[in-house]
Amino acid sequence: MSPLRFRAWHTIDKTMTYDVQDCYGDHMGSSFGGIIHSPYNVVMQSTSQEDKNGREIFEGDIVRCGRMVYAIEWRLVFEEQSEVAGFQFFDHPQDYEVIGNIHENSDLLPSAL
Numbered sequence: 001m002s003p004l005r006f007r008a009w010h011t012i013d014k015t016m017t018y019d020v021q022d023c024y025g026d027h028m029g030s031s032f033g034g035i036i037h038s039p040y041n042v043v044m045q046s047t048s049q050e051d052k053n054g055r056e057i058f059e060g061d062i063v064r065c066g067r068m069v070y071a072i073e074w075r076l077v078f079e080e081q082s083e084v085a086g087f088q089f090f091d092h093p094q095d096y097e098v099i100g101n102i103h104e105n106s107d108l109l110p111s112a113l
Contacts, residue, residue: 005046006032007058009103012040016104042103045074049093062108063096071102071109 007018017023020035020043035041044059051057061072100108 002046002048005048005056007044007046008035009042009044009060009101010040011042014104016101047072047093051096051098052094053097055098057093057096057098058101060102061098062100062102062105064099065096069099069108069110 004021005019006021007016008020009016020041021032023030023032023035030038036043042060047057047059049057051063057063057072059072059074063070063072099105102109
């Protein structure tokens with residue numbers, strides 16, 4: 001199993017910082033716990049999957065598969081006698097291509113999203 005990786009979008013500075021799980025008072029000025037609890041950060045988890053170009057896919061990424069465009073979301077799904085949590089968006093990540101993310105490239109999303 002891959003180690004958990006996270007990135008954070010800073011809503012004031014409009015910057016994306018990767019591997020924030022390893023932050024200990026660095027340039028973001030806080031520990032990982034502080035980053036998570038800050039009202040100025042949106043923290044996103046890696047899916048531990050790669051797209052067809054070998055790019056890691058994160059929550060909040062915008063991906064294309066053929067002519068369809070999707071935003072990657074983390075979901076909690078309740079089914080009869082089971083509970084499933086995680087990224088349930090694809091069986092074949094090698095068919096997807098990351099084309100942006102919802103914070104920097106929201107214009108890539110269909111208007112219905």
